[in-house]
Amino acid sequence: MAELWLVEIGKGAAKLLLNPVFYLLFFYAAWLGVSRVKKERRDFSVRAENAYYELRQLLPLGLLLGLIFSIIMIGAGLAVPLETVVFAAALTVLLSLTGKVRWLSPVYTLGFAFFLTTIAVQQKWPIPSWLQSVIEGDSIIFPAVAVLAGLLLIGEGILIARNGSKGTSPRLMKSKRGQIVGAHEVKRVWMVPVFLLIPGDALQTSFEWWPVFSIGDNVYSLILVPFAVGFYQHIQSSLPKLAVKNVGRRITVLGALVLLTSIAAYWYPIVAVAAITGAILGREILALRNRVQEDNATFYFSKQNHALMILGIIPNTPASKMALQVGEMITKVNGVKVSNENGFYEALQKNRAHCKLEVLDVNGEVRFVQRALYEGDHHELGILFVQNEKKWGNEAV
Incomplete structure (x- = not known):
């Protein structure tokens, strides 16, 4: 049995290279680094961290979090629809084109993918057979998406608190009174690869080489899915490290609440919808609250007469x-x-x-x-x- 799992894990990991999000995130992190250096050179004629800093932050902690989340998802036998995985990847690509890094938060990509999957099943969208893993009326798999969203939201909070507070980028700007003031900015993207169980043998129907295995009476495929975690914050009213860590802690708490709520969805499937909706609205409220506070606060980094x-x-x-x-x-x-x-x-x-x-x-x-x-x-x-x-x-x- 152990050898079978090792083989399946190896094959599932190899599928990571088939996911366009994997390559997109490396490009996106490199683009963020180059853009940051250009802005710093414009303001100071010198850069702080080098252009590879964002690339170096892309994976290390994300790999550890992904391993933990994989153990939880597989250990609990939580299967995620293949449709949701594909929709999340497509949304990640589309949202990356906006240039707004905060939209790459998994609460948006996975959250909206959840609703697209629900609509696709109910409206019987003409989805190719090899992408169909949801049986009509099979609502038990949707709570698994809510659990995954809660886990990824917790991971986002940890990444922000641990890595987002490092290497914040200084900025110079003019206040409304025309004075030169300073601020800090964080634009970061991370990758969290998670092994997921995909229900059914839809992939094998079109791709005979795609491995499937059985757990009890159920058939599953195992794939490694790269999830993007994007974060943006403008800080002008306090020390950047403290401000970023506070945001990270709030997002972690939100993720814990979403996770606890999603567990109840196994008895009441409609709760999964409430959990995902609460995750999206909660993340937006946190972003809006932070933006309003920063806009109305005085500048921490301002000219001093004595120092x-x-x-x-x-x-x-x-x-x-x-x-x-x-x-x-x-x-x-x-x-x-x-x-x-x-x-x-x-x-x-x-x-x-x-x-x-x-x-x-x-x-x-x-x-x-x-x-x-x-x-x-x-x-x-x-x-x-x-x-x-x-x-x-x-x-x-």
Whole structure:
């Protein structure tokens, strides 16, 4: 039995390469990285993380989450309609064309795929036979989609809290009063590959080579499906790490509620519809709430009269090695008080071999950091400030 499962898992994993979403997400992550670097160079003439950062974040944690979700779905014998898988893939491709990364959340792609599957079955759409896995009146498989949606929503919250808060991108813009202010932006996409049981032998009917196996009196196929998890957040009123982690925690709680609700659908199938609807509406409410709060809040990263606000830190530079943090303020450089960029660089040049900074941290406490400077070190220490004299054309926000 163990050998049979290993063979089926291997064959199911190979089907990942047949799914266009697998290739789409690599392209999309690369596009996000290139777009981010262009924006950072426009604002600061230098980029923070390199263009491959989004690609490096695409899979690692998603693989672990996908493994956990696969064990839950297969272990519980939850079968997902093939129609739903195909609709979710098609919606992922279509929504990616909008350029709005947040629409790639599984709550939208899988949620709307659930409703399309329901309508297709009820209205008897002319779906090719090899895509049909739902028997008319077979409502027991629809709660499985609701459970999967809850799991993926929990996964989205974990990915946002753990990875979304890393490498947020600094931005410069003009406030409504025409002042230069700073903000942070997160545009990220992850892949969560999940092994799913597909009910019936529809695939084998058209593709004789497609493996099927039996569990009790039921026949299933096993495939590895890549789900996209997209996330966007604009942060201007607080520290980016805290803001992103708070959003991630709220989405995780929403996912847990959807998951608990979907379990009841096995006794009352109509609850699956309520669970999916609640997931979509809940995710939209969270996004709207966050957007309204940010639009009505004051800018955290604004010009200070007594210090320089740190908007960003370039990795592998003296600033990162001195453990300087976004949101901290530099009050003195080599014993000289500074309040603008020119003063900062002039004070820095007073001692080209050593740098000592007096820093006011995010808790309002003073600390001192120092480091020897070497040939080849970033001449500006690798700090991106909230004020920048470079001319650029962002519109007021």
